[in-house]
Amino acid sequence: MNINAKTVPLGVVGWPVTHSISPELHNRLIEKLGLNYFYSAYPVQPGAMPRALDGMRALGIRGLNVTIPHKEEAFRLCDRLDAYAAGIGAVNTVVNENGCLRGYNTDAPGFIACLRREGVSAAGKKAALLGAGGAARAVAVGLLQNGAAELRIINRTRERAERLASELAARFPGRVRAAANADGADLLVNATSVGMKNSETPFADFDRLGEGCVVCDIVYCPRETVFLRGAREAGLKTVGGIGMLVYQAALAFELFTGMAPGEEAVEELLRRVELKRSVALTGFMGCGKSAVGRELAQMCAAEFIDCDDYIVKKAGKPIPEIFAEVGEAGFRDMESRCIAELAGRSGAVIALGGGAVLRRENIDLLRENCRVVRIKTDVGKVLRNTAGDRSRPLLRGKTPEQVAELMALREPYYQNCDLTVDASKTDPRETACIILDKIAEMS
Numbered sequence: 001m002n003i004n005a006k007t008v009p010l011g012v013v014g015w016p017v018t019h020s021i022s023p024e025l026h027n028r029l030i031e032k033l034g035l036n037y038f039y040s041a042y043p044v045q046p047g048a049m050p051r052a053l054d055g056m057r058a059l060g061i062r063g064l065n066v067t068i069p070h071k072e073e074a075f076r077l078c079d080r081l082d083a084y085a086a087g088i089g090a091v092n093t094v095v096n097e098n099g100c101l102r103g104y105n106t107d108a109p110g111f112i113a114c115l116r117r118e119g120v121s122a123a124g125k126k127a128a129l130l131g132a133g134g135a136a137r138a139v140a141v142g143l144l145q146n147g148a149a150e151l152r153i154i155n156r157t158r159e160r161a162e163r164l165a166s167e168l169a170a171r172f173p174g175r176v177r178a179a180a181n182a183d184g185a186d187l188l189v190n191a192t193s194v195g196m197k198n199s200e201t202p203f204a205d206f207d208r209l210g211e212g213c214v215v216c217d218i219v220y221c222p223r224e225t226v227f228l229r230g231a232r233e234a235g236l237k238t239v240g241g242i243g244m245l246v247y248q249a250a251l252a253f254e255l256f257t258g259m260a261p262g263e264e265a266v267e268e269l270l271r272r273v274e275l276k277r278s279v280a281l282t283g284f285m286g287c288g289k290s291a292v293g294r295e296l297a298q299m300c301a302a303e304f305i306d307c308d309d310y311i312v313k314k315a316g317k318p319i320p321e322i323f324a325e326v327g328e329a330g331f332r333d334m335e336s337r338c339i340a341e342l343a344g345r346s347g348a349v350i351a352l353g354g355g356a357v358l359r360r361e362n363i364d365l366l367r368e369n370c371r372v373v374r375i376k377t378d379v380g381k382v383l384r385n386t387a388g389d390r391s392r393p394l395l396r397g398k399t400p401e402q403v404a405e406l407m408a409l410r411e412p413y414y415q416n417c418d419l420t421v422d423a424s425k426t427d428p429r430e431t432a433c434i435i436l437d438k439i440a441e442m443s
């Protein structure tokens with residue numbers, strides 16, 4: 001990326017904003033299309049939106065995406081609104097046309113585009129929506145604007161569902177109502193945050209839905225929520241939230257730059273972040289599996305699981321205590337059980353313990369569903385990364401020569417992998433970028 005005096009600035013504002021993958025998505029598209037733009041993230045505190053948007057005008061920032069908690073305020077502060085933004089009451093994309101701020105909402109058409117990619121149309125559907133908050137409002141408008149025959153809004157607090165339904169009924173008369181169940185629906189969408197980073201589900205009556213019902217979740221982390229898993233196990237078609245995230249970005253990108261990224265570029269972007277197959281990281285202790293895994297997960301908005309932490313949580317005690325009580329063999333048994341549980345997850349980044357490779361069946365099982373990526377590094381970096389560490393019983397009291405010896409002993413085991421990445425000269429973020437590029441090439 002060549003930044004110069006003509007580079008056009010873009011970005012995302014939110015609070016917090018450091019979790020956002022918008023910079024990854026937009027900068028990738030900028031690079032792919034060879035444009036002179038640059039997209040970054042601006043943490044804008046609650047209450048600071050008027051000043052942020054004035055700053056946008058003053059600095060000539062061409063475009064901003066808006067995320068929580070500012071979408072409603074951006075709606076109030078823009079000079080012009082598109083039909084989706086006006087209907088939803090929220091703006092996620094602001095385009096600066098010579099100081100005139102135009103507010104758009106690409107969440108709703110992004111959701112519709114994602115359905116279309118899956119061969120699903122909203123037209124004529126008997127749709128049901130879980131939730132009545134901001135995201136639900138965007139999905140509702142998207143569905144109604146695109147021809148859903150009916151929309152039932154289901155929410156834990158019934159009054160909120162009724163309020164949203166009556167507001168939407170003014171624009172889409174006779175098609176929308178608050179309801180208590182989704183019986184017979186042929187499209188069901190979860191627009192609550194239930195299932196995000198936890199194992200709860202907002203709905204379980206899949207057998208009462210219409211035959212062939214399509215079930216969507218706007219939650220994308222984890223990729224397959226408990227809600228979606230339930231639907232899949234009931235034999236229904238499911239659509240996860242990552243597609244909507246990518247499509248809303250692609251649509252915003254077009255508004256910012258006037259260039260439609262094109263189907264191929266969007267597909268490439270999706271392949272890059274979808275993580276259809278989870279990524280499992282192996283490598284010797286201290287090679288940076290956890291640090292690289294965190295970066296990788298953040299770049300794809302994916303779930304990150306540290307296998308050692310998972311074991312510690314299950315066992316209720318730290319690793320040195322497990323070793324002291326049941327020995328290395330007992331620890332390996334626990335590790336294998338945990339790996340068997342984790343191997344089936346989709347769209348996750350899993351950092352394995354350095355010794356997980358010692359049992360071939362662990363890696364063979366993982367390779368059925370994940371890309372097993374080995375992080376290779378030199379003994380010097382391992383020693384630096386593990387200096388003073390007390391959590392690894394196998395390194396305690398070892399001389400550098402003994403560590404090198406153990407590494408050499410393990411070397412053949414680490415070769416059982418799908419990809420090897422040399423991290424001896426890169427930091428965790430650079431290593432994560434290399435891995436992402438390589439696995440995107442592989443899919």
Ligand code: S3P
Nearest residue numbers: 284285286308353354355392393
């Ligand atoms: C081990 C590596 C550790 C941990 C345990 C055993 C090993 O994980 O599972 O101390 O045998 O290599 P890290 O590789 O994350 O340090």
